[in-house]
Amino acid sequence: xxxxxxxxxxxxxxxxxxxxxxxxxxxxxxxxxxxxxxxxxxxxxxxxxxxxxxxxxxxxxxxxxxxxxxxxxxxxxxxxxxxxxxxxxxxxxxxxxxxxxxxxxxxxxxxxxxxxxxxxxxxxxxxxxxxxxxxxxxxxxxxxxxxxxxxxxxxxxxxxxxxxxxxxxxxxxxxxxxxxxxxxxxxxxxxxxxxxxxxxxxxxxxxxxxxxxxxxxxxxxxxxxxxxxxxxx
Amino acid sequence: xxxxxxxxxxxxxxxxxxxxxxxxxxxxxxxxxxxxxxxxxxxxxxxxxxxxxxxxxxxxxxxxxxxxxxxxxxxxxxxxxxxxxxxxxxxxxxxxxxxxxxxxxxxxxxxxxxxxxxxxxxxxxxxxxxxxxxxxxxxxxxxxxxxxxxxxxxxxxxxxxxxxxxxxxxxxxxxxxxxxxxxxxxxxxxxxxxxxx
Numbered sequence: 001x002x003x004x005x006x007x008x009x010x011x012x013x014x015x016x017x018x019x020x021x022x023x024x025x026x027x028x029x030x031x032x033x034x035x036x037x038x039x040x041x042x043x044x045x046x047x048x049x050x051x052x053x054x055x056x057x058x059x060x061x062x063x064x065x066x067x068x069x070x071x072x073x074x075x076x077x078x079x080x081x082x083x084x085x086x087x088x089x090x091x092x093x094x095x096x097x098x099x100x101x102x103x104x105x106x107x108x109x110x111x112x113x114x115x116x117x118x119x120x121x122x123x124x125x126x127x128x129x130x131x132x133x134x135x136x137x138x139x140x141x142x143x144x145x146x147x148x149x150x151x152x153x154x155x156x157x158x159x160x161x162x163x164x165x166x167x168x169x170x171x172x173x174x175x176x177x178x179x180x181x182x183x184x185x186x187x188x189x190x191x192x193x194x195x196x197x198x199x200x201x202x203x204x205x206x207x208x209x210x211x212x213x214x215x216x217x218x219x220x221x222x223x224x225x226x227x228x229x230x231x232x233x
Numbered sequence: 234x235x236x237x238x239x240x241x242x243x244x245x246x247x248x249x250x251x252x253x254x255x256x257x258x259x260x261x262x263x264x265x266x267x268x269x270x271x272x273x274x275x276x277x278x279x280x281x282x283x284x285x286x287x288x289x290x291x292x293x294x295x296x297x298x299x300x301x302x303x304x305x306x307x308x309x310x311x312x313x314x315x316x317x318x319x320x321x322x323x324x325x326x327x328x329x330x331x332x333x334x335x336x337x338x339x340x341x342x343x344x345x346x347x348x349x350x351x352x353x354x355x356x357x358x359x360x361x362x363x364x365x366x367x368x369x370x371x372x373x374x375x376x377x378x379x380x381x382x383x384x385x386x387x388x389x390x391x392x393x394x395x396x397x398x399x400x401x402x403x404x405x406x407x408x409x410x411x412x413x414x415x416x417x418x419x420x421x422x423x424x425x426x427x428x429x430x
Contacts, residue, residue: 118426122419126412179413186407187420 010063012045012055019044019059022066028210029065032091033058054081061088064216071220082153082225086146089222092214093138100210101131104203108184111196115189126183130176137173141166141218149222152229163226170219177208236350237264239283239309241274242316243292247335251287251316254339261285261346268292270304278308285346286313287333290325302328303404312353314346362405369423371398375411376418377428 010019016039020026030037039047048055056079063070072080108127112120145166151157181204184197238261242248252263265281267274269292278286286309293301305313315326318335326332331349333342364372367388374384381399385392403409408417418424 119420122416122426126416129412175409176412179408179410179416182407183413183416183420187417189420 010059010066012048012059013043015041016044016047017041019062019066025065025206025210025213026062028095029058029061029088032095033088034091054084057081057084057088060221061085061217064221065213070216072224077221077224077228080221080225082149082222082229085217085222085225086149089214089217090142090146092210093142096207096211096214097135097138100203100207101134104200104207105131107196107200107203111184111188111192111200113196114191114193119189123183126176126180130180133176134173137171149226152226157230162230163223167219167223170215174208174211174215177204177211180204181208235260235262236284237262237281238285238287238346239264239278239281239311240266241268241270241278241286241288241292242266243268243289247289247316247318251342254342258339258343260343275308278305283309283311285350286311287316287346288313290315290317290321298322298325299328301325312346312349314349364402364405368398368402368405371395372402372414372418373424375399375402376415376424378411 020030033051033053035047035051035053044059045055048058056076060072060076060080063072105127108123112123115123144161145163148157148161148163148166152163181201184200184204188197238255240248240251240263242251248266248268252266255261255263264283265277267277270278286305288301288305290298290301293304297304302313312330314331314333315321315329316333316335317326330353331345333345337345370388371384374387379387381392381395384390385395388395390398402414406414406417408414415424419426
């Protein structure tokens with residue numbers, strides 16, 4: 001985790017490699033934004049500009065991942081580009097649904113392979129319901145919230161919806177995942193293998209941490225930016 | 234027999250004062266005074282097994298203050314009252330079974346401690362980490378999709394009691410959602426899969 005001194009170093013002129021070295025999960029932010037590896041000693045600003053990404057936005061999202069409890073200041077939010085925030089959120093949703101959940105699903109499949117039919121059915125149903133819940137949650141954001149944010153940006157937003165409503169109803173998608181974690185860790189029958197349990201828990205923990213940060217990006221970056229634009233309209 | 238009171242108060246002046254009030258009146262007896270809750274003190278707390286704990290919330294740092302009551306209940310099933318001298322975050326005081334002020338007169342203090350003990354005896358005790366028989370019954374109802382009101386009617390309990398049982402079930406199992414509790418109940422053979430499908 002980033003220390004206080006490192007927090008002050010998060011600047012466009014720092015080397016991309018130094019930023020990535022702060023915390024493993026930053027690599028996820030990098031790859032989802034489509035930034036290729038092999039950046040050598042280039043700075044964050046240089047690497048981002050090449051990819052057409054606003055460096056301040058990339059740093060802001062990185063700060064959420066690198067520093068627990070990070071809350072962006074007004075100045076930082078004003079420098080960020082809403083389009084890049086939305087791009088990041090959409091790409092993250094795709095990553096959760098198409099990569100993270102798939103990996104977890106495969107790990108779970110291996111894990112419960114030695115179990116009886118009854119137990120398999122129970123775990124699968126729980127996991128399928130969770131996937132469904134997560135997918136509905138993302139769908140709402142992509143069909144309602146993000147288009148609204150884009151409309152606000154074009155100054156053509158429908159007055160019937162405000163970002164405040166989203167903020168109020170932003171549901172917690174981590175509870176079921178946390179339950180899955182405890183079920184796998186504490187209550188699966190002993191026939192389940194040690195390594196397979198570890199692998200499944202590894203994917204659950206990383207998805208859990210990632211989703212937590214994702215929610216911070218939505219609540220503390222997306223919401224205040226759109227809020228400010230709504231009030232300026 | 235007088236009820237046993239444990240004080241967790243860093244100020245010797247305050248602790249001695251409170252002890253004096255209790256000992257004068259006879260109904261309660263101070264069985265120990267701790268100045269903080271370090272891990273060795275936690276063991277002492279468990280061994281003393283008091284009926285009432287009176288704690289100065291300032292012994293908890295700011296981050297853990299909100300969970301102070303829950304942290305204490307891991308070591309004791311006593312009623313827990315906070316004792317505060319000045320302005321204090323109202324929200325964080327709600328977790329306690331009662332709140333004493335440094336300016337309360339002795340009779341008020343005794344009344345508040347009695348009230349806390351009475352409330353306490355009505356709420357379900359939850360000892361150990363294993364689910365009790367009643368908790369298992371309620372878990373089965375939850376897994377079958379019953380509402381708190383329906384469970385309360387079935388077992389002739391108050392809704393408040395059902396909610397306390399559910400909180401204890403979640404604390405013991407680490408599982409929060411109804412779907413997760415259903416899986417738990419099935420894995421532990423508390424219900425049959427055919428009864429919920």
